[in-house]
Amino acid sequence: MTSTVAFIGLGHMGGPMAANLVKAGHRVLGFDLVADQLAAAAAAGVEPAASAADAATPADVVITMLPAGRHVLALYREQGLLAAARPGTLFIDCSTIDVADARTAHAAVVEAGHRALDAPVSGGVMGAEAGTLTFMAGGGEAEFAAAEPLLDAMGKKAVHCGTAGAGQAAKICNNMILAVSMIGVSEAFVLAESLGLDHQALYDVASTASGQCWALTTNCPVPGPVPASPANRDYRPGFAAPLMAKDLGLAANALRAGGVEAPLGLKAAELYAAFAEGEGAGLDFSAIVRTLRPQNGT
Ligand code: NAD
Known part of the structure; x- marks a missing residue:
């Protein structure tokens, strides 16, 4: 019909x-x-x-x-x-x-x-x-x-x-998982770099171990291991950082309204808000990895 x-x-x-x-x-x-x-x-x-x-x-x-x-x-x-x-x-x-x-x-x-x-x-x-x-x-x-x-x-x-509202609730909960996991995956790659561990080696282990997640295996924040991820095209979105920042702002509103303590979710909201207003304005949300390196190097 x-x-x-x-x-x-x-x-x-x-x-x-x-x-x-x-x-x-x-x-x-x-x-x-x-x-x-x-x-x-x-x-x-x-x-x-x-x-x-x-x-x-x-x-x-x-x-x-x-x-x-x-x-x-x-x-x-x-x-x-x-x-x-x-x-x-x-x-x-x-x-x-x-x-x-x-x-x-x-x-x-x-x-x-x-x-x-x-x-x-x-x-x-x-x-x-x-x-x-x-x-x-x-x-x-x-x-x-x-x-x-x-x-x-x-x-x-x-x-x-x-x-009423359950669709919006699901959306912000999902994206809060995504943001926290993207930051976690990015921090792991930065730690690997400082330890002299190759990106591909970390990927080969984590992608088939308990570190596996969408942020790693589909939207991998470093170039190389997942050829289709935005990292391989200078972080052209994809899912733009300002949209992630917007969704995390909505999640933060809901956390505060409900009195829910979510330190990682709130930290992710803070990091993405700063990133989206600055160098992340036109980039995929996975480019946040750049801000996590020592001295904010590339
Ligand atoms: P957009 O800015 O491209 O489109 C919004 C449109 O609404 C604009 O064309 C604007 O002129 C129009 N508009 C605003 N007020 C209006 C009014 N009173 N009457 C008529 N038109 C009006 O934004 P978008 O990227 O299409 O996103 C729309 C929604 O979808 C947002 O809530 C966004 O968070 C969500 N969303 C976007 C994406 C994405 O990748 N772009 C992904 C998932 C969800």
């Missing part, structure tokens, strides 16, 4: 996601504040709307892919998206936002007589283009079931993680 979808936020991620919905046969009305993004989406078959509310008016489903929680909440409430939609519209927010904002958004959607699902993604721009994203969803069973055909058109896997 095809749907009429309003897709708001047609940037790096939203543009190709909306295009994949069109390819799957759905009618997609799109809106973005930036005219060039709207034009690029129109070239892929998205019907450009004059405003987010105009896109939502005829839609069964409204998908948002926006920078942060404040954009989602402002659009839903002050900018009239909830008021413009038909009663019972399914609002799927795919943006990565604070768990608390996601829960506020769910409540606002339900209060306005609609249905809500938070469904952030992993897989990056390449996954968005290839339709191979992983979705982590929070909301009711019925809302997840209703969203699944659309999520399947944009991704390869959708996991129902629990109630």
Whole structure:
């Protein structure tokens, strides 16, 4: 069954996601504040709307892919998206936002007589283009079931993680694991360098021993052992350091809100925030290895 979808936020991620919905046969009305993004989406078959509310008016489903929680909440409430939609519209927010904002958004959607699902993604721009994203969803069973055909058109896997905000919670917990493990793997390579142990030798041992993890065997932070990792192309992303810093900021907010002590997670947030504001601004998150060497050498 095809749907009429309003897709708001047609940037790096939203543009190709909306295009994949069109390819799957759905009618997609799109809106973005930036005219060039709207034009690029129109070239892929998205019907450009004059405003987010105009896109939502005829839609069964409204998908948002926006920078942060404040954009989602402002659009839903002050900018009239909830008021413009038909009663019972399914609002799927795919943006990565604070768990608390996601829960506020769910409540606002339900209060306005609609249905809500938070469904952030992993897989990056390449996954968005290839339709191979992983979705982590929070909301009711019925809302997840209703969203699944659309999520399947944009991704390869959708996991129902629990109630409102659970998708965002899964996203930040996963990325906190990733950040801590990337720093751990990087520190191990730096220690190996100081001990005269070859990168490849450490890789050959750790990749088949208990040090094995994605940060080592897929996104290896030093050039050589994993030819496809960003380290082999001057750390061109990949997963850009500022996006990791953003996600760790959301994790840190949730840690503080919940009174959870996570010294490594908070340290990772601090290191990535500094890195993303400085030399890591345009680099893959694995380039943090550069900052961990003595005298910050290369
Ligand atoms: P982006 O900046 O490229 O796109 C966001 C778009 O939203 C922009 O085009 C902007 O003009 C538009 N926008 C902002 N406010 C709007 C409004 N009120 N109405 C209409 N359009 C509006 O960002 P992105 O890289 O596509 O990321 C989007 C979300 O996906 C973020 O929450 C990000 O954390 C998450 N994410 C990104 C990646 C990635 O690799 N880029 C991976 C996973 C998750």
